[in-house]
Amino acid sequence: DNLPVDSEEEVVAAISCWVGPGTKEVNERLKLHAPTMLKEVRWLQTSAQYRSGLAKSHEMFRSNDCARLLGEVEQWIKIEDEEKPPCPFNRRRRPPSTLFVFGMDRNSKKWSVLGFDRNLQAEEWIADMEDRGLASYSVVGESIFVVGGQNYSTNVIEFLVRERLWRKRTSLAVGRGKHAAAVVKFNAAAADEEGGEKALISIVGGTNDSTSLSSCEVYDVSQDRWYKLPDLPERRGGPAAASLPGDSRVFVFGGCNGSRWLDSVVCCQLRADWREKAAIASSTDFWQSVARMRTARRGLAATHFRGKILVAGGWNEQGALSIVELFSPPDAACPRGQWTELAAMREPRWYFTLLTSADAVFALGNSCFFALQLRTRASSTSCSYFSVTFGVFFCTMALEFEVVCLLSTLLILCSLFFSIF
Template identity: 30%
Template sequence: MSIVNTTECIICYNEYDTETRKPCIGTCGHSICEHCKHQMLTAKCPQCNRDEAFAITTINYQVLELIKHFKAMNTGQSSSDGSVLESAKGFDEGKCNECTLRSRKLRICITCAAKNGVLKNDEKKKEYVLNVLNNDVEAALEKAKNMAICGDCALDGVQHEGHKTMQLAVLKNSLDDHVPPTVEEKMKNMESSAKQVCTDLMDKFTNTLESLEKYFSKHDVLLTAAEKKIHFNNIEASLEKINDTVSLAKDACKRLEILNNEFEENTKIVETHQKAVTKAATVFATLDPVLVADRKQSPREPLLIGVFNPLDNAWTPVGRMPNPKSNYAVACNKTQIYIVGGMNNGTWLQSVEMYDRDKNLRRDCERMKRGRTRTSAGFHNSKLYVTGGYDSTYMKSVEIFDTVQGDWKDGPDLQKPRADAAVVSCNGVLFVLGGFNGKEYEENIEKLNDTTHKFEVFGEMQGSRAGFAACAFRGRIYIAGGWSNSSNTLRSVRSFDPLTKSWRDEPSLNKDRKYFTLHATSKTIYAIRGCADSWSLINEVEKFDPDRQKWDIISCSSPIPTQQNEQSA
């Protein structure tokens, strides 16, 4: 087992691999991974403290061969002597908590685990499940791993004599097959919350009408004829405000009716086919940091990549991408950001660059099939969709990039050619909005029909724009900023409900913005950086408060660096 232990770094305890964590051997004989080697401030060995042991990077190819050997075991491939290696599928990587050796199959002592609250015995179901007291399966599994033992210790250990055991992998798989108990709890909480909202809505509506009636009644004894006319106009305006508010409640009723019909259809599908309903994946908002690329449209200055963290409102610059260009598209997918197309020296670019935050790595991806500038990009079902753009004509072609396979394929054409549009995935559906088609600002909204795999006209913008930012927030598509003619930059914000196909005006930003990032979390929306015009960068970030219906300018905790102290991404 000591040989196996040499396959992990002595600093970070991660397994070596053939990419970013290749094993590096020092002159003292100890090994660390290549990633940790580059992070070390000195060349001293962290194990034996020999000076200059890692002054020169030397890859340990013997360990690499050992890694290939174990990978072959995992896939059941043939070894070098022609014999088929035993499959190591189901290998539970980890150490036994008694003998400290690695085990192929770790086990849990049921009796001891039950005493420590990791397991509970449900006599009705005759099975053991995790006791997820805080609805945290991962934390409970981690607790179970801390008690895991190998087969020998389970059989020979005195303290476990006569006890039953179960494999840790079996325990986890049995959990994955069950509907989490939190679903029922969420439904109960939602029902309670919805009833409270309805009660509060009726109470507030009654109070509002009573207050308005009291306000109206004051005209008889307190106002002159001239003042009464102004007073009546104010009452009319107040009635319009109430009607606008009631229309929002009507939209909510319409949404619930649509959802009810959807759930009934899904129920019939499950009953008829006995299969789960297959739909496009819905991406849920989180508070994770988001990558941001400044879209200052300068072909002479490489764009700056940074990270904005919603938890502490911190902006951290990462560095500049090496290739100058203008009029490119930007799309972010969790920890990766893609820079797509653009223009340089009069050429429409096919190039695609990617920066990975976790690996702190920039690389050139497979080139697009067509060069395009002023194109639009966004993620849907973990694939990158690049739509429209300009290549001496306004384009309606679409290309789809598979980030796992690393290749491009042609997607369905848009119904309308457009450049400087927005691509948004909302409620599991991909939408393309706005832009300029060469003659006018495009009013048609298109959505991708996942069944027919075609784009179809879905609605209208009711006031189009280009170069704007967009995101999905609480089931609606929010659009902000951009421009509606060649000489203006907007600060107005609107939102679109895909279920009811209705628009509503939202509070405006504090600053005119274009070429910026609109990022939604589960609680709010951020308008991050951008430009007041094509050249002037905006450093401030704005945060939307849904309760106060207001955008606030927030100060980022990290200063924006000067060009001298920026590093290349």
């Protein structure tokens, strides 16, 4: 119950990694422990598409016991009657989490890290930090990596959540700000003698001074090392990026190529063999085009939510935008993916952040270049809260209420849903 995880897909991946393939010891783990451990997964917080692909992506689901449990889970979820049979898995929600917010205090002009509860009410000072406007913030385990940003820096720093300390990491090859970042995790047993799970942080596009960039880099967290990826097919300043838990694809949305706003979307695969493929692939081979957004823009935000990707806000010739779209990633039934337009946010936002919990999406912050009339209590930046209900093929989003939280209009935000012990 106390696992500090961002998603239930991470729990499944950890069990699969621990069970492993092949040996007598592994077979004992598979038979005696895996089914019991899988009953602790909160399966209601996973998508049907994810569950349907488990037999292909995780070998343990080819065993009779694990496959039987997965079938019982799927059958129970599909039953719509109020009088369902006993649930075959743990339905309890995990304990409250802490949301970490990075930015500059409006009054003191100092940058710091604050902690909030999931309702953005209770606030706690966590640590001081250096000025990192227009950086990217990526969560890996119990660390948050802050990449680039202020004055198009190459600097990379890691915030250790449990210790509440900072440490410097290997720098980027190309300094940048207004870029996008996404985290991909995969089982490295096939490509790494040490095996285990690998975490990669992909950094794409952005700007260096007034120039939009097409260059991309990927950070291997375990090695503290950066690698070059093939360039994007076109320059993208101010794009958004996202990946789905348990999915090796990185999707890059919108941006500006220096002369026009972009509605195009591209994706790449970062599997265990990504280094070999990146070394020989051309830009157009490595980055595949998928369905375009309905609205071209830059400074937008994207996040995964229940097997889909939510894309919101941004800026184009109309000014700041409140548009919200939902992207269903490509699959066999829809090879280029599909877009669905949702209810707009209450106010336009650009260069802001979308955060997700199990049943909600938060939109926090706004660009430091765009003046807004913000309601204040003891502070400034507004935060919109969404309650999301999914149907079979579509997502409907109803804006419930607006909260006011701390920090300034220069706020750059990131999250880590980390269990409190």
